Amino acid sequence: DDSHFQADMEKLQDAFAGFRQKYRLIKRIGEGTFSTVYKAEDLVYDKYDNSWDLDKEMEKWTPPPLKSCASQSSATLDYQSQPQRRRKPKYVAIKKIYVTSSPSRILNELELLHDLRGCQSVCPLITAFRSTDQVVAILPYFRHSDFRDYFRKMTVPDMGIYLRSLFAALASVHSHNILHRDIKPTNFLYDPDSRRGVLVDFGLAEREGYDCKPCVCHDDPGARKMKLRSLVSSKMKDGYPREDTRPSRRANRAGTRGFRAPEVLFKCTEQSTKIDIWSAGVILLTILSRRFPFFNSADDVEAMIEIATIFGRQRMQAAALLHGCMLETTIPTIGRSGFSFEGIVLWSTGRSETKDKLSEDEKLAVEFLSRCMELDPSRRISAEEALQHEFLRMGLD
Numbered sequence: 518d519d520s521h522f523q524a525d526m527e528k529l530q531d532a533f534a535g536f537r538q539k540y541r542l543i544k545r546i547g548e549g550t551f552s553t554v555y556k557a558e559d560l561v562y563d564k565y566d567n568s569w570d571l572d573k574e575m576e577k578w579t580p581p582p583l584k585s586c587a588s589q590s591s592a593t594l595d596y597q598s599q600p601q602r603r604r605k606p607k608y609v610a611i612k613k614i615y616v617t618s619s620p621s622r623i624l625n626e627l628e629l630l631h632d633l634r635g636c637q638s639v640c641p642l643i644t645a646f647r648s649t650d651q652v653v654a655i656l657p658y659f660r661h662s663d664f665r666d667y668f669r670k671m672t673v674p675d676m677g678i679y680l681r682s683l684f685a686a687l688a689s690v691h692s693h694n695i696l697h698r699d700i701k702p703t704n705f706l707y708d709p710d711s712r713r714g715v716l717v718d719f720g721l722a723e724r725e726g727y728d729c730k731p732c733v734c735h736d737d738p739g740a741r742k743m744k745l746r747s748l749v750s751s752k753m754k755d756g757y758p759r760e761d762t763r764p765s766r767r768a769n770r771a772g773t774r775g776f777r778a779p780e781v782l783f784k785c786t787e788q789s790t791k792i793d794i795w796s797a798g799v800i801l802l803t804i805l806s807r808r809f810p811f812f813n814s815a816d817d818v819e820a821m822i823e824i825a826t827i828f829g830r831q832r833m834q835a836a837a838l839l840h841g842c843m844l845e846t847t848i849p850t851i852g853r854s855g856f857s858f859e860g861i862v863l864w865s866t867g868r869s870e871t872k873d874k875l876s877e878d879e880k881l882a883v884e885f886l887s888r889c890m891e892l893d894p895s896r897r898i899s900a901e902e903a904l905q906h907e908f909l910r911m912g913l914d
């Protein structure tokens with residue numbers, strides 16, 4: 518409520534000496550699980566330079582999407598060749614990280630953001646402050662709309678432009694061997710008017726290979742079969758293998774319900790940047806089907822059931838085995854071979870799966886979707902490959 522918010526702002530302003538002289542808090546713009554974000558005006562900057570132009574500055578961070586790949590990479594190079602340029606925005610987003618977050622977690626977020634400075638479509642970190650246990654990160658303010666307000670109105674070319682911007686961000690993040698882990702609409706700030714977007718929230722991000730143990734999904738199929746032979750042939754008792762020699766597993770499951778990749782649900786211990794691609798696919802499925810949230814599970818088992826309903830028992834069982842898991846189900850809604858994305862999109866947009874057909878544009882989008890929501894992470898499209906896909910090149914040239 519309002520008085521609570523006022524008190525919060527006072528506390529923040531009092532925590533840092535000189536805060537009031539430097540920033541004018543305008544409003545609260547976000548409240549997440551790990552932080553509260555405020556919009557503020559950077560007052561000191563104004564005194565030195567009145568000519569600063571947010572739009573011009575943003576162009577440097579996010580080259581307009583309607584450009585070919587070749588010129589995009591040169592735009593990045595231009596930008597990197599002038600690192601000495603001061604890029605101080607007039608409006609900033611002040612992210613106040615909850616004091617209950619662990620110091621290592623906060624450091625991780627700031628370090629990764631620092632590593633990703635200058636990356637296309639990634640919201641840069643301007644600076645950060647600490648006062649005892651309170652840490653705030655200062656980011657340029659990025660104008661954006663609420664996903665719920667625009668996703669139903671998007672045409673297929675709009676979707677292509679939106680996703681091109683998201684995948685440009687993913688390609689640069691992944692090229693630094695960093696996985697974001699929490700790709701979802703509220704972490705990709707998009708402005709439908711300028712058709713630009715930036716990726717935010719690296720609170721769950723991690724370096725690929727950090728905290729990893731080998732998973733059988735990285736073995737070649739023959740070796741995997743050998744390792745899992747006893748598991749597959751073992752007799753089941755109450756739904757569990759009778760002689761289970763597998764060590765218990767602990768895997769990073771951080772992320773948001775409904776956006777978790779199947780390998781996260783199957784507790785793969787060797788997760789890769791491909792988990793972000795799955796989540797981006799879920800965003801596309803949401804837009805194409807005009808349903809948000811598309812998946813609505815309370816826990817990982819329900820999430821598995823939802824995915825299995827789409828892909829069918831057979832493919833889901835194969836996906837589980839990839840990571841050394843057995844999947845058995847008698848749930849009647851999980852058919853043997855599931856549904857096609859084409860059918861799901863037709864059905865969820867009020868068309869007949871038998872009489873109606875998708876438009877050519879939609880077919881292209883659905884083909885791209887199936888490359889993102891590929892159950893096997895090693896066969897799933899990479900962000901770099903995605904940028905070459907016809908669907909993401911739709912509005913180009």
Ligand code: ADP
Binds near residue numbers: 610706
């Ligand atoms: P959390 O870890 O709490 O989810 P985020 O970094 O995702 O924090 O920020 C929460 C919300 O604050 C975002 O969904 C967005 O609405 C707003 N926000 C974050 N960064 C910015 C920014 N740079 N410009 C404008 N709004 C922002």
Ligand code: MG
Binds near residue numbers: 549703704718
């Ligand atoms: Mg967030």
